Amino acid sequence: MTVLRPTSRIRGAVVPLALCVGLASALTACAADPDEGTNGVGKLEATAIEDKAQAAADAAKAVRLSGTLVSKGGTYKLNMRLKDDGAAGSVTTKNSTFELLRVGDALYLKADAAFWEHDDDKPSAAPSSASGSGSDEAGSEAADKLDDMYVKVPEDDPAYKQLRGFTDMDLLLDGLIGLHGDLVKGDHDKIGGVRTINVKGGEDGEGGSLDVSLEGTPFPLRFARGGGAGVVILSEWDKDFPLTEPAKGQTLDYGKQLPRT
Structure with a gap:
């Protein structure tokens, strides 16, 4: 029978121990630099x-912005593709969703009839292509005509500046990226x-x-x-996308001012 001397036992234990220490050191070395292979x-x-x-x-020419913003007591869910000369996408609020399309300075709003006709604040006038008075019946008729149509927002309308803000790439990024x-x-x-x-x-x-x-x-x-x-x-940074004004058959002119919505 062979007698294993204590020194042999120690040597036998040291070998796997050394391997374990070496492996641990290698793993630590790998994990020590999470920036390896990055842009620095x-x-x-x-x-x-x-x-x-x-x-x-x-310096970017285009971007997609999606997520939620809380501003002045309102919550807005955005899904917008933006670039220097325009934008396209959707905005969702507590009560409704509407689409925005901007080509240069021309800004279009698209929504369903429910967006245009609210219990507390119905449209007060019909678009130029529709007839009728400011009555509830005319307002409902106007809302039906506006359903799923692109409505051009007049530049002198009070809503133009606010709605355009959702389509302005520089404005949105300047307001979002800065830390305090x-x-x-x-x-x-x-x-x-x-x-x-x-x-x-x-x-x-x-x-x-x-x-x-x-x-x-x-x-x-x-x-x-x-x-x-x-x-x-x-x-989708710097990924270009087409912007085309809607066809005449898809567009209605509301007049000089949109109804309050």
Whole structure:
């Protein structure tokens, strides 16, 4: 019978132990640099990351913006494709959904009849292509005619500026991407399969939270507004899309001013 000396036992244990330590060190080394193979933005300070994201957004020609915004007591769910000379998409509020199409300065609104006819505030006049007075019956008739049609919003209408705001790429991005307070670098993450780095306004993110792409151009991919005022996803950066004014058969002219909705 062979007697195993203590020194042999120790040597036999040391070999697998060394392998385990080496493997653990290798895994730690791999996990130590989450920015390996990225665009390097994750290695920058928080303020520099925000600057890179802002510069990328400013230079972009197009983007899709989807998510929820809370503003002045109202909640808006957006799904808009935006570019310098126009936009197309939808806006959903508590009571309704409507589509917006802007080609240059021409702005069109499309919605169903229920959008145009509310119990508390019905349309007061019919579009120029419809006849009738400002009565309830005429208002219902007007709403039916406007159902699922593109209505051109007059530029001097009070609603034009507000509705155009949903279609203005620069205006929306300027209002969304900026963080407030002392910037803090957050965690690495993935959005839509793309690696990201997070930057927050303050330790608790009360000044907003921005996730920036670590792959290719450092575009902002997600923005959470402070105080729970909404989260939006930014995608399809620099992907162009066609914008065409609706055909005459799809369009109605309401006149000089839209009904209050």
